[in-house]
Amino acid sequence: GLKQLMSMELPTSIKSKLGYRFWEPKWDEISEEELKPYLRNIDRVSLNRILFTLRMHRSTMLAIKIMKGLKINSSNINNVIEIDIKKVEDILSSNDWDLKLLGNIMLYQHKLLSELYDVSLPELDRIVDEVTNAGAYGAKLSGAGLGGAVIGLVKDFETGRKALNRALNCCASSGYIVKIDSGVTTH
Template identity: 50%
Template sequence: MSLLSELLNKFKETFDTAPDVVASSPGRLDFLNTHQDYKGLPVVSVGVNLRTYIAIKIVNGDEVSIVSYNLKEEGSPFQDIFRLSDLKLREGKWFGNYLRAGLIAYREKGIKLPGMYVGILSSVPVGGGLASSAALLVSFLGAVAYALNLSVSRKEIAELAYHAEHDIMGIPCGRLDQYGSAYGKVIRIETRPPYNVEEINFREGVFVVLDSGIKHSTADIHPKRQAEIDEGLRILMRMPEIPLSLKEKLGEHYYEPRWEEITMNEITPFLAKIPKVSAKRIEFTLRMNSSTELALKIMRGLEVSPSEIKNVLPSHFHKEVDIAFKERGKEKILRLIGIIMNYQHELLRDLYDLSLPELEAIRNSALSSGAYGVKLSGAGLGGSLIALTRDRKTAEEVLRRGLSAGAKRGWIVEI
C-alpha cells in the first residue's frame, strides 16, 4: 500500500470522514555549500523521494485536531488539539508547534482560519539530516493553501515556512530546508533577497544517507562559528594596511561581506594576522563557495577543463580529476561531482572543525565501497553523511558497509 493510500485510510478511521485535500513535500539533502546560507551565499539542495503527506478536512468551529500517525506507531504522544481563539506555541519540544507556527504565520498575513482535522504520515525520518521539520511545515502550509483556495506560490510557501520555524519558533535555521522542500529536485537557492531559485536539470546518480546517530544541535554550532568569523572580520576591518578595495567588500559581521567577490589571493596576506580559528573559518567560506560554483557549472552541463578544476581544488585531488576526464558522459560527471563533494567534506572537517572520528570511519567505509563522494550534511559534529553512487547496486553496498562501520540508520534515495 502506498503512503498516500495508507494516510487516507487512517484519516477516515480517525475522523470518520475523508479529507478535502492532501499535499506532500519531499525531504532534502544538504548537498553543496553547507554552512553558507546564514552568510548570504547560495546553497544547493537536492529533493529526494521520501515525502511527508498532510491530509486536511475543513470543519465548522475553531478547533484544530492534529494526528501524527508516525508518532502513534512509535507509541509517543501523537495528537494535538487546540482552539484557534487560543492559538499559541506549547512549552518545550512538541511536534504540534510546527503546525501551530504555520497557522500563526498565515494569521499574521490576515488569513482567516477555520477549524480543521489534520492527519500526518511521513517517510522522511526525523533527525536523519533530511529536513523532516521543513517537509512537515511546507506540506502543511501547502495543504492549508489548497483547502482555503489561497493563491500562494512555492516561494511564498517556503518563506512562510522559514518565518514559522526561524522567527515564530526561534530555531536558528537558514532557508535551505524550506526552499529545498518547497521546490524539490536540484536547486540553487540565493539566500539574499529576493531569494531567487534556479532549478538545475540534473538527475544523475543514487544517494545514500548514513545517519551516525550522534546528536548535534544547530543552536550550539551555528552561533559559535558565526562569532568566530565576526572576531576575525572586526580585526580585518581595523587593519590600516588592508586596501580600500578589499575593505569595501568586508564587514564586521558574518552576514555583511560580499563573500562571492572576495578572492583568496587578495585576503590571504592578512589572514595570518588574525586568530587562527577565525582565519580558518573565513578561508572555509571562500573555498566552499568557489567549489560550489564549479560543481554547478558541471551539473548544468557546461564545458569545464581539467585546469579550471585544478585551480580550485588542492593538488591531492588532481590525479582523480585526470582519471575522471578519461571517462565520458554520466560517469565523468558523477566522478567530478564526487571529487568536489570530497573536497567540501575536507573543508568542513579541517577548516570548520565539524567532523568526528566516528563520522570519518563511516565515511571511509562508504568511499571504499564505491561511493564517488561522501560529505557531511547539516550542522556537523554528528548527524548524517551523504554519499553519491553510480547506481542502486553500489548504493546498497555503501549502505551495508556504512551500517557495519557505525552508522545507526541509512536510506537509499534518488532525486
C-alpha cells in the same frame, strides 16, 4: 575574523568586498590570494573560518557549473578542489565525469568541514571513508555538525547498498538509499 580584518589598514579594493557579518562580504569577488597577507594577523579559528568560507564557496560554484552542464576547465578544477591535474584529466575523459567530479567536490567539502570548521567527528570521517571505499563517487557530512548525516553519491542501487552496508558495519546507526528526482518544477 571579519571584524579583525575590517579593523586593519586594508586597501580599499579589499575592504569594499568585506563586511562585519558573514552575509556582508562579496565572497564571489574575494580571493584567498588577496587576503593572504592579512590573514596571518588573525587568530587561528577565525583564519580557518574565513578559509573555509572562501573554499566552500568556490567549490560550490564549481559544483553548480557541473550540474548546469557548463564547460569545465581542468586547471580551474585543480585550483578549486586541490586534486592532481592528471586525475582531473582522467576524470574529464570518462563517461561519468560529472558524477566523479561532484563526488570529488563532496570529499573536498567534507575535508573542509572536518579540518577547517571542526564540525565532523571521527565516526563521520570513517563513514565517509567506508562509503567511498565501497564505490561511492564521494560523500560528505550534511546537516547539524557533530552529528547530522553523511550523504554519498553512487552510480546505482547496488553500489548504494554496498556503501550503506559498509557504513552500518563500521559505525552508522541507520541509513537509506534514495533516488534523486527532478525536484521542484513550475507548470
